[in-house]
Amino acid sequence: MTLSDLKPGQKVTINGMLAEYKGIQKVKIPNFGKIEKRVFQGEGINIYKYYSIADGTKTLESEIIKLI
Template sequence: MKISDLKPGQKVTINGMLAEYHGIQKVKIQNFGKVEKRVFKADGINIFKYYTLNDGIKTLKSEKIELK
């Protein structure tokens, strides 16, 4: 399964951290502007993990992501 196969709202673990996939969103990058990224938000804490759109072809296993 690839990152692009995930649906918004799916629960996953990334390197042991429980997170929810939020889909592709525009994210403000400091000193650069807004870009589209694949967004994961950690459960219960305000930590986000971002992947580029090109990362969608990577497998969940290669990125140490597991479905919950």
């Protein structure tokens, strides 16, 4: 399974951290502007993990992501 196979709202663990996939969203990068990224939000905490659109071909195993 690849990152692009995930659906918004799916729960996963990233390196042991519980997170929810939020889909592709525009993210503001300081001193750069807004770009689209694949967004994961930590469950119950205000931590976000971003992957580029091109990372959609990477497998979940290679990124240490597990579906719950």
